[in-house]
Structure formats: structure tokens, C-alpha cells
Amino acid sequence: MRATVLVRPKEGILDPQGQAVESSLRQLGFPVDDARVGRVIDLEIDAKDADAARAEVELMCERLLANPLIESYEIDVGDDA
């Protein structure tokens, strides 16, 4: 089963990469007020159903994929993920 994890710097955490992207976009003339840069992790996992897959990916996020002090995450599970 496919699962996608979206990891973001938490709200309020300074994101220098996002700031650099924002200023580049502004220089190109785009009306950007804020940019934040996160990370996407696509997974192909063995799980009996979507709930089981989600529970498994939740554990992956807690243990490795995100650092809960500085990052938040979202999980999308299913073949259209």
C-alpha cells in the first residue's frame, strides 16, 4: 500500500530555507508573503488495510521521520496517496 508523509517545520519555528525561497520568489515578482519548506516521503508498505497502514506510518513518524520538537507531520494513505 502507498503512503505519503508530509513533514513540515512546526508553526513558529524559524525556517531559513523557507525565507530564502520567499525572498527569491519576491525577487521574481511573485506576491509571496510567506514560504515554508518541508519534506515529502513516499512509502510503499505491507499492511492489511488503510487503518493498519496509517498506524504503522504514525509510528515511523514518531520514531524517525519527524522530530516532534521541531516538526509536524501529515499522513496520507491509500492508492491515490
Added chain:
Amino acid sequence: MSEIRPRVGVVVFPGSNDDRDAAWSLTALGAEVKMVWYADAELPAVDAVVLPGGFSYGDYLRAGAIARFAPAMRAVADFAVGGGLVLGICNGFQVLCEAGLLPGALRPNTSLSFVCRDLRVRVERADTPFTARCEQGQLLTIPVKHGDGCWFATPELLSEVEENDQIVLRYAEGGNPNGSVADVAGVVNADGNVMGLMPHPEHAVDPLLGSGDGALVLASFIDAARDRTLAHA
């Protein structure tokens, strides 16, 4: 007693690159160094452990995030929880934060630039096993070289760390190279036996190389390790 050479393990991860510098400096300052391969699940008989600088696992995902799960790190975590002395330098500091053995997290430098230069850090506490040879308030010249050295803590975590007096080193005023919260350059855990710092004391053990101030940190650490050797003898 100074002839007793305490045994210090230096963990080698894939991507460590200051492991040999650490080993050289520790040996020069009186330790007997044992290199510890990351895949070994047990530590040899050592009195203290150093996690060296470098780019373990290519800094993939987050600096230190993958090294944290290396077999040797589980042994280091047990050693630390049991009161063992552990010093993490640069990448080693990142690994210790990711492992939850030290508070906070290390984020990309706010400048987004890799910084590599000598700078001054102030000793906030001279009563730790890592700084006993320093004086409170002393300014040490030690180089940094990192891209992800911005120590971060939430306001709640920072007040906890400050209340517990866990900040051991801060960048001298106006000299913060990475945007770290409260100018933090090095912290200890609440029990005082685990320390991490971004500057590289192992690169500053001889005035010929620019500064000998790093030797104060490493020699303090070796003294503390020696005390433990004697306690076990």
C-alpha cells in the same frame, strides 16, 4: 596518578570525519582510545565515550537522526543512562539530541551558510566533568564548522534548561555563528554526565593550530574519566 590512562571510546559512524582527530587529541592528552565501530552492539570496557564530528549517514533526513539507531548508539544510550560520561562534538551533539539524551534539536544555521572559523565561547559552568579545568566566565577560542548548528528549544524547554543550569557554553556576545536560541553552544543533561557542543575542542589542542583552549575541555573530560577508572579499580 596522572600516568593512569583512562579508556575512552570514540564511536565511528559511516560519515564520521573527526573521529581520528578526536582520537589523536584524546591520546595526546592522556587517554587510551578505543575506536568503536557503529555496528557493534556492545561497547568495549571504557570509562567514557566520545561521539565525534562529521556527517553520519550523510546527514540524511536530519543530522543525527539515523545514527541514533545504530547498534553502537543503543549501547551508548545504556551507558549514558547508567551514568557513563558521554561527550558529543558537533555531529555527536546532533546525535545526542536526536536520541533524546540531550535537550533541544539542531536546525540549519539561520544564515543557511556553512560556517568554518575560530570563535569565542564563554564558559557558563566550570563545575561539570567537561569544564572543570576552565574558569567560570572564561572565554575559549575553539573552531566551529557546521551547517546545522542552530540549537533550538521551545520557550518552555529553554526555561527548564536554564533553571536546571544545563547551559555550559555560550557563544561570546555578538559572535553567534548559527542563530542558536540563547546563544547556546553546549549543554549538559540534567544529571550532568552527558554533554554536547557544536565547537570542536579536538581541533584546538595546540597553539600551533591556532588555539590550545579545546584541550581544557578534553582534559577535564579525561580527568573525570580517570576518576571513574580509579573508582572501579
